[in-house]
Amino acid sequence: MKKVAILGASGYTGAELIRILLNHKKVEIAALCANSNASQKIEQLYPHLIHYNLPILQKVEEVDFSKIDVVFGCLPHTASQETFKKILDDKKNSHLKIIDLSADFRLENISDYEKWYEHEHAAPNLQPQAIYALPEIHRNKIKKHNLLANPGCYPTSALLPLIPLLQNKLIEISDIIIDAKSGTSGAGRVVKQGNLFCEVNESVRAYSIGKHRHIGEIEQELSKAAGEKINIDFTPHLLPINRGIISTIYVKIKSPFKLDDLKNCLETKYEDEFFVRVIDGDVNIKDVAGTNFCMMTVKASNVVGRAVIVSVIDNLCKGASTQAVQNMNILFGFDEKEGLEFAPIFP
């Protein structure tokens, strides 16, 4: 049994990792860290976890990482860089596999990080060891790395359909528009007015238009797929639901290709992937909520030469914690589906 530590276990992605790992046959949760709640039981923060015999919450510095095999980082950005730098500076932790769910290691260029996060990078020497880890796309590279930058939620929903289309040069690299909508858990358990029930319920708003931090990450990966610099339009919206992202993506089909070429491309790319599915009907957030699945559909636009692709994922799962477990499965050579095959709760 591999031993797992979760840093930042008090947040939603941390709690979600616990849920998933409790059902994973090849790992055990050896340490849960939450600095400001250290010495509490996890069920004081999350009563629904009372049924499991979980470790007491600790401070990060209390953990002996030499006895840990894999660390999941669910810390706020910059905290993640600082923490992992400190851990890896200790030689006896060099064996550690690290899967970081924050944005801290996702941007390959230090300057991109500093542009989008408006903060100096705290571990620039570590950055080159990190890899952007979207399993269906980077599986082979992932196996060879020990520091994985787990993709963001919005990026996952956009990259899974767009990367194969760009790699195969089926769509124009200009005029890619990603209209994304996320459940409120994407904001974490942060206590602020805009996240209050009465403010979110029965409403939707677009936010951070033209400047959301995930733009950097999406553009980086799309540009790599296309082999040239891509700029996208990306607008996130806040939905009055707990979980899930639906991304509606508008693209121009490259001549002489047709809609069916896009469909075929994605179907072929994902036909052997358990977690990604291209369907003919409409996709529905509900059909993937709580799981590692991504469902997508490719539709003709009303405008000649255009297509609309819609993808759905769960922001806390495929957009964070279950994808992190999928990455761990790859790292350790486990069955990639281990612990992740369960169906969504419907309704």
Added chain:
Amino acid sequence: MKKVAILGASGYTGAELIRILLNHKKVEIAALCANSNASQKIEQLYPHLIHYNLPILQKVEEVDFSKIDVVFGCLPHTASQETFKKILDDKKNSHLKIIDLSADFRLENISDYEKWYEHEHAAPNLQPQAIYALPEIHRNKIKKHNLLANPGCYPTSALLPLIPLLQNKLIEISDIIIDAKSGTSGAGRVVKQGNLFCEVNESVRAYSIGKHRHIGEIEQELSKAAGEKINIDFTPHLLPINRGIISTIYVKIKSPFKLDDLKNCLETKYEDEFFVRVIDGDVNIKDVAGTNFCMMTVKASNVVGRAVIVSVIDNLCKGASTQAVQNMNILFGFDEKEGLEFAPIFP
């Protein structure tokens, strides 16, 4: 006091008209029609209307329209054409002002109607008398007509920002993308699986991609504004809220204009309009729900030369019933705000 009849009073837009007209100082509700519920009290369908002394539900054929001043049509499409044809065939009803909330008279070309609604037009002789009646845009023409085609909900949210920009040639006519999201009341009180609470709640889906009937109406009005044929990308989504539409609109700014030119154009156009407001912050469905207001914001895209416009309305209000009352106010020369000034219920 002008006498009002509502046809199709059993649906949500009919009930909404009742709510609004109960507070209107210059009209009285003289007849409520709902053929399959004829002879029932409205509170048997809508218990919340028990406090008001409303007419018994009737069949359309039971109403003496010679005693009515204005009729609101809330019938399903095609039923509307047939019903108004029959009413207007009777000479003693020629004084009637008709505000039709269905789609039946919105498309100026009979062939467009038949293309989008896949049904023969049942009153082609009436069509030329009808006018597409978006008050802030067509106010002067509205005054001179007796048969108003009240705009659809999605179209209202898209046309209010786009028409002034196209009239002033500030944006490209190609590559206009409207990503729209609507509350479930847009589907009416129709009993079907897809509208069940458990199916809609905690989910969002895109539907009728590339083929929603409102595309015809939006393209017609945008083409008139631009003076040339426009094709748009339009994707509607179903939201787990009762009311409200948010439309996120992606446009290309025409050279040499800048974002501020778009902003100025809309601010100027709407500075004297009570119901339409351009703001700097993010717009929120909640801030207009239950009212005749439209709020919009114009933002820079991440992509040079592009802008994102977000508009919010209430689909049953500015997208249907309150807009119909606004139109009635124009028709009768009432203060256009009469009965419509109330603020949204927040939260």
Added chain:
Amino acid sequence: MKKVAILGASGYTGAELIRILLNHKKVEIAALCANSNASQKIEQLYPHLIHYNLPILQKVEEVDFSKIDVVFGCLPHTASQETFKKILDDKKNSHLKIIDLSADFRLENISDYEKWYEHEHAAPNLQPQAIYALPEIHRNKIKKHNLLANPGCYPTSALLPLIPLLQNKLIEISDIIIDAKSGTSGAGRVVKQGNLFCEVNESVRAYSIGKHRHIGEIEQELSKAAGEKINIDFTPHLLPINRGIISTIYVKIKSPFKLDDLKNCLETKYEDEFFVRVIDGDVNIKDVAGTNFCMMTVKASNVVGRAVIVSVIDNLCKGASTQAVQNMNILFGFDEKEGLEFAPIFP
């Protein structure tokens, strides 16, 4: 036009008063106070109020109350006592009519206040001038007072059905059980983890069991109605909706009375009341949300000799702000329905 000041305009009940008073023909909003937001515009806190020309937010001490006719207090408890004491200590404010929406003046005995609110009463000399002001019950007394304690939300929903039954000695004074459920706006705009969207949504919890502060207020008024000391079981629940309270009340019918005697009693009591309605069908929060209405129904229990009464109100309206306006209408001799006749928004 009477001049109104609202203290605590930044909270939900303050904003709700603004919504209502904007449509009231006999008053104007002369001052809005919100100490920590002083000098801001109200639309900075509530963008949906941007359409109205409202006074800038002020500190309480900046208001010249000699020019104000009526003050609505929407302050937290104890702040209310202190503030009104200070205002009334100034002789030139002795004309003021005060309607306090806090709990500060609801409990007639200082000791009851101190027991339930665990805080010394800051204005004990004012308390005797105050009256508990439930319009349908205390209308005549209200007219003669200048300091009204506007009832709490849960108490309003319970007292309207129970007081007439106790006054007429139709039910046992023991074994009264009030199982109440409230929308989340009852918690105000207070920023805390338990009110976050993700924590409230898709859940319900009972809280403050056996010790909610509204017990004191309910018991006081029921005891007065019965002429003897009454203890009740009261359990509040938090609902994942914005507005509304449903109280399910279990009572024992006093021999030799029958269910119909209860029904008749309530129907008779409320037959001339516009805002309170006894119906045969099931009551629904949605049918009163956003309004000053209370709907109730009286049903036979499965157990012989018992009845179940269900009442619904909107916690921010009949449970707070619209009831305060109804009280103001009584104080000034206006039509009691002025500004309050509008129907709920449905759906």
Added chain:
Amino acid sequence: MKKVAILGASGYTGAELIRILLNHKKVEIAALCANSNASQKIEQLYPHLIHYNLPILQKVEEVDFSKIDVVFGCLPHTASQETFKKILDDKKNSHLKIIDLSADFRLENISDYEKWYEHEHAAPNLQPQAIYALPEIHRNKIKKHNLLANPGCYPTSALLPLIPLLQNKLIEISDIIIDAKSGTSGAGRVVKQGNLFCEVNESVRAYSIGKHRHIGEIEQELSKAAGEKINIDFTPHLLPINRGIISTIYVKIKSPFKLDDLKNCLETKYEDEFFVRVIDGDVNIKDVAGTNFCMMTVKASNVVGRAVIVSVIDNLCKGASTQAVQNMNILFGFDEKEGLEFAPIFP
């Protein structure tokens, strides 16, 4: 691997059984029946099940039950009696274990069934073979039966706390009041106006007051526990959430017992039960949704000698499908937790 057939697989409890059994290590789904959807794939009804290789939907009469080990019945009431009678009339099916999730075999007296369901019992000869199967209460009897009546959702939430208290004579048998609130999935996937999103959302209503069919079942089991006939007050409410029941139960403590005796009784009863947990804090539907857990809390009432017990379950899980699987585990001697240990999805 035991072979499972699910009758009525098109409903929510059927789909829920599929979700659970997909993760169960000792059974395989051998047949899915849904007469009106026969020959369709389950993913045509439930797209979220597309990832699993499930049997085509069949008619019941097409199944060879001699090759099936256990049948879950998710049919409407009376259909269940008729169907199982027909199946068991065939001698080669006598080995079958049947777990019926309908109400058809829950009432021991035929006359009780006919009173509450207003319909003749279609399989009176089978009734004596059936046992009411609440695992934590009837575990030992369950092992010896082949026809299990799986308890109703509301009854499960009420019986788990009340049966031990009555068995130990700690509470009065009169004046037991159960105020229960359920998510909308309790109504099934039935298409009717009252279950539409817009009608349920932002509302709560009490329904079937004093006459809900689950009263018969609750009274039967409580009477058996107490050894004398018990009548209860039971009021169900419809909540705007997908899943979960919260039951708030009001009881009188029998002299000379105290609140702590109730607590101790329940803690002792359930200390070795994985799925039932007595906690000190408030219970929350969210903390059990999607799982087989029941959480309960015992609180002092404001009234001397009274207590309030609150319990939460998921209506489709512990109130239906996961409890059915728990019963199956008992029947086959599997680990009772097999397939059921997963944590709720939070948030």
